[in-house]
Amino acid sequence: MSRPLLEIVNLSKSFPVRNAFGFTKTEVRAVKNVSFTIGRGEVYGLAGESGSGKSTVARMIMGLTEPTSGEILLDGENIAGGKHSHGRKVQMVFQNPGSSLNPRRTIGQSIAVPLAAHGQPSADRRRRIAELLDMVQLPAAYAQRYPHELSGGQKQRVAIARALAVMPKLLVLDEPTSALDVSVQARVIDLLVDLGRQLDLTFLFISHDLSLMRNFAQKIGVLYLGEIVETGDTAAVFENPRHDYTRLLLASVPVVSAEEEAMRPAIPLIDGEMPTAEQLLALRLQGQQQNQN
Amino acid sequence: MSDPLLSVRDLWVSFTTYSQTSQVLKGVDLDVPARSQIALVGESGSGKSVTMKAIMGLLRTPPARISRGQIFYDGRDLLAMSERDRVALRGTAMSMIFQDPMTSLNPVFTVGDQLGTILKYADRRLKRPRGRAERIARVHEVLGQVRMRDPERVARSYPIQLSGGMRQRVLIAMALLSEPKLLIADEPGTALDVTTQAQILKLLKDLVVERGLALLMITHNLGVVRETCSHVYVMNQGVVVEQGSTADLFAAPREEYTRSLIAAVPRLTGGTRYGTREAAR
Numbered sequence: 001m002s003r004p005l006l007e008i009v010n011l012s013k014s015f016p017v018r019n020a021f022g023f024t025k026t027e028v029r030a031v032k033n034v035s036f037t038i039g040r041g042e043v044y045g046l047a048g049e050s051g052s053g054k055s056t057v058a059r060m061i062m063g064l065t066e067p068t069s070g071e072i073l074l075d076g077e078n079i080a081g082g083k084h085s086h087g088r089k090v091q092m093v094f095q096n097p098g099s100s101l102n103p104r105r106t107i108g109q110s111i112a113v114p115l116a117a118h119g120q121p122s123a124d125r126r127r128r129i130a131e132l133l134d135m136v137q138l139p140a141a142y143a144q145r146y147p148h149e150l151s152g153g154q155k156q157r158v159a160i161a162r163a164l165a166v167m168p169k170l171l172v173l174d175e176p177t178s179a180l181d182v183s184v185q186a187r188v189i190d191l192l193v194d195l196g197r198q199l200d201l202t203f204l205f206i207s208h209d210l211s212l213m214r215n216f217a218q219k220i221g222v223l224y225l226g227e228i229v230e231t232g233d234t235a236a237v238f239e240n241p242r243h244d245y246t247r248l249l250l251a252s253v254p255v256v257s258a259e260e261e262a263m264r265p266a267i268p269l270i271d272g273e274m275p276t277a278e279q280l281l282a283l284r285l286q287g288q289q290q291n292q293n
Numbered sequence: 294m295s296d297p298l299l300s301v302r303d304l305w306v307s308f309t310t311y312s313q314t315s316q317v318l319k320g321v322d323l324d325v326p327a328r329s330q331i332a333l334v335g336e337s338g339s340g341k342s343v344t345m346k347a348i349m350g351l352l353r354t355p356p357a358r359i360s361r362g363q364i365f366y367d368g369r370d371l372l373a374m375s376e377r378d379r380v381a382l383r384g385t386a387m388s389m390i391f392q393d394p395m396t397s398l399n400p401v402f403t404v405g406d407q408l409g410t411i412l413k414y415a416d417r418r419l420k421r422p423r424g425r426a427e428r429i430a431r432v433h434e435v436l437g438q439v440r441m442r443d444p445e446r447v448a449r450s451y452p453i454q455l456s457g458g459m460r461q462r463v464l465i466a467m468a469l470l471s472e473p474k475l476l477i478a479d480e481p482g483t484a485l486d487v488t489t490q491a492q493i494l495k496l497l498k499d500l501v502v503e504r505g506l507a508l509l510m511i512t513h514n515l516g517v518v519r520e521t522c523s524h525v526y527v528m529n530q531g532v533v534v535e536q537g538s539t540a541d542l543f544a545a546p547r548e549e550y551t552r553s554l555i556a557a558v559p560r561l562t563g564g565t566r567y568g569t570r571e572a573a574r
Binding site: 049050152181182183185186189190192193194197208209210211212214215216234235238248249250251252253254255256257259260263264271272273274276277 | 336337440457458486487488489490491492494495496499513514515516517519520543553554555557558559560561562563564565567568
């Protein structure tokens with residue numbers, strides 16, 4: 001019972017870099033020994049910038065990319081071997097609903113795809129589609145509409161309905177609201193929280209928006225260049241960030257109140273400019289070496 | 294009492310498609326004093342981009358129609374002047390920083406070529422004599438001003454050889470080439486990572502202050518507004534619903550719309566409860 005829903009153990013992925021003749025030159029290690037666990041009903045936030053490997057982790061959990069090494073245990077079962085039977089348990093909601101929905105299919109047809117793929121009898125599909133649309137608070141009549149007739153927030157609701165069609169246990173959310181206005185974002189997150197409670201869902205929430213993550217995720221892992229540099233309860237990490245990269249990330253968030261401003265860690269400026277992550281980490285390394293001498 | 298550098302008065306813009314006409318701007322008033330940092334904030338569809346395009350003269354007419362209003366720049370009405378005079382101002386007296394560095398730069402020319410060409414035509418419009426060597430020197434100078442470590446190398450590079458943050462710096466340099474008095478920035482840094490965005494915003498703010506420019510920032514991000522601007526205009530459905538100094542507006546928003554907009558922003562300090570009340574029961 002106490003077993004976590006998702007356990008990731010020493011997960012690594014390298015991509016070969018080929019030269020012009022197709023020979024392998026070197027490798028890029030996109031994900032290096034990443035381990036974390038997500039308990040049942042939990043929201044785990046994976047924070048990182050572009051190139052941090054967060055999308056590669058998501059793709060490996062979805063079975064879209066095969067890991068180089070490591071284990072992905074879902075309900076205690078290793079799914080790293082590239083078997084697709086776990087598609088029923090894990091589903092994903094993508095960043096841009098405008099491009100993740102087929103423009104030539106009606107909403108109903110889009111939602112029917114996973115139903116058909118997972119063997120739902122066709123007689124029952126219409127009822128199930130209406131049920132799913134109702135779950136994401138859209139009228140059943142929307143099944144006949146096309147994506148271009150819907151607003152961004154509505155399209156993202158459809159994407160959520162489609163992901164829920166096969167009754168998954170884990171939902172991977174890859175920047176689900178970064179294309180939406182803030183007020184729409186709030187409503188989509190409200191919906192996700194409600195659904196999580198009703199359907200006993202577990203979320204892996206991937207984002208670069210730390211303010212949103214603070215309020216949505218219970219636990220957080222910060223990815224930098226393929227490694228988790230800091231992990232823990234969200235509140236604890238935000239109030240007392242230990243790694244320099246986490247501090248830099250927090251210091252970079254544009255905020256709307258004085259309380260938040262007071263909470264952002266102070267970052268040393270380099271030549272009057274905000275340092276990049278590499279500069280800051282190099283500076284810290286220098287300081288440590290000087291202390292040793 | 295000096296007039297503001299840019300002043301928009303009672304601007305009405307409509308768009309006509311097929312048989313339908315929709316009123317997109319309904320009497321927008323906006324002032325940008327010299328050396329000030331002004332934000333125009335709103336959600337998608339609020340009309341902030343149309344306002345910006347009307348100011349820059351980038352609206353295509355038709356389908357757009359400016360049915361009423363004036364836009365004064367330095368005391369002259371932009372909407373009343375000849376196309377030729379208007380073009381002479383664009384990119385020289387007022388210039389724009391675009392949002393997406395990848396689509397705003399031509400992938401097949403070096404950064405130096407592109408900046409040089411822009412400068413050449415700006416010089417021609419303003420009838421400024423400047424030789425090729427001087428032009429190259431000016432391009433290097435501006436790349437230095439946006440804190441590029443090695444301007445000569447950047448000028449020789451193609452856009453693909455630069456990082457996202459460096460490309461955004463190139464776009465800022467592009468806007469600064471002709472020493473404009475007014476900079477209009479459209480969602481600067483939104484396409485970038487948070488740490489890079491923080492660097493770009495800091496750079497932009499420093500540049501505007503040290504060079505005495507006026508900045509009009511168009512954005513949907515309230516955090517960005519608070520970090521960079523001193524005065525805010527909030528737009529919704531084609532009208533300015535509220536305006537005021539950044540400190541006042543964030544501390545005590547008067548309008549319901551502004552209040553809900555600020556309330557929708559998740560806080561770094563936590564405390565936002567997600568989930569509807571019915572479900573919690």
